[in-house]
Amino acid sequence: MQDLGIRVLFMGNNFERLLIGLWVTIKISLISVILSILFGILLGMVMTLKNPITRAVSKIYLEFIRIMPQLVLLFLVYFGLTKSFGINLSGELSAVIVFTLWGTAEMGDLVRSALISIPKHQYESGAALGLSGIQIYRYIIIPQTLRRLIPLAINLTTRMIKTTSLIVLIGVIEVMKVAQQIIEANRYTVPDSALWIYGTIFFLYFIVCWPISLLATRLEKRWKN
Structure with a gap:
């Protein structure tokens, strides 16, 4: 029987390392999502104000984040800020900053x-x-807003988890970086290890994102009824 290379997953602690790398991905995503929700709610409320200055500033921010690719933002924060201003930022912190900026813009628009x-x-x-203004928001507006917002916010969470795969390009040791290390270490002994490693990562992402x-x-279906 031909050796398909699946054994690379069980050599040493390779599979455990993939799970540890996945946890780094999930951790960065969760922190970014939580911060994005908090700041996004504030931004969304500001965007509904009739003040022309706040509307203009929030619109510029939203359009800038939407136009700029996340990868470029990662490079700007991780490489640009550190070299230009002498700021010492780790890859993980840079990723949290970038994905929070992106998530805040997306969440703000949803709100x-x-x-x-x-x-x-x-x-x-x-x-x-x-009812007073506060009571109107507490008992009428906020409950209806949450019904509209929560499904969309959950979808944003899955998008953020998947997009964090970009942080491999700034050297963060997450699941994709671990995969590259395993493939490189076994390129001679298990030439077709990439298929099994990346296939495993596909299922790991699927297991995390599918329930969400x-x-x-x-x-969404329940609250539409």
């Missing part, structure tokens, strides 16, 4: 869309019932 989708008569009905996508779909 803005969710807030403006609430019909005006909801505010008027709350006021007619004698299912949750988002289920919540």
Whole structure:
């Protein structure tokens, strides 16, 4: 029987190293998602203000982040800031900064869309019932906004987990970097190890992201009814 190279996964602690690398990816993603949600909510609320200055600033920020590829932002933060300003940033911290900037812009736009989708008569009905501005937001606006926002925020989480594979290019020892190290170390003894290593990474990402996508779909369908 032909040796297909699957044994490379079980040589030494290769599979354990892949799992450790995956945890680094998940950790960076979770930190970035949490910060993105917090800052994104604030940004989304600012974007709904009628002040022309705050609208202009938030729009410029949003368009800049959307136009600029995440890889370029990673290089700007990790290589540009460190050399130009003498700031000592690790690869992981640089990744968190970049993905938080990106996630904040995406989340802010989602929050803005969710807030403006609430019909005006909801505010008027709350006021007619004698509710204060804070009570209107607490009991009427925020619950409806969350119903619209949570599925979209969960989808953003899966996108962020997948996009963190870019951080291999700034030297972070995450799952893709570990894969490269294993393949390079076994390029002579197991020439076709890349198929099995990258195939394993595919399933690891799938195992992490698929339940999250299912949750988002289920919540979206449930709350539409």
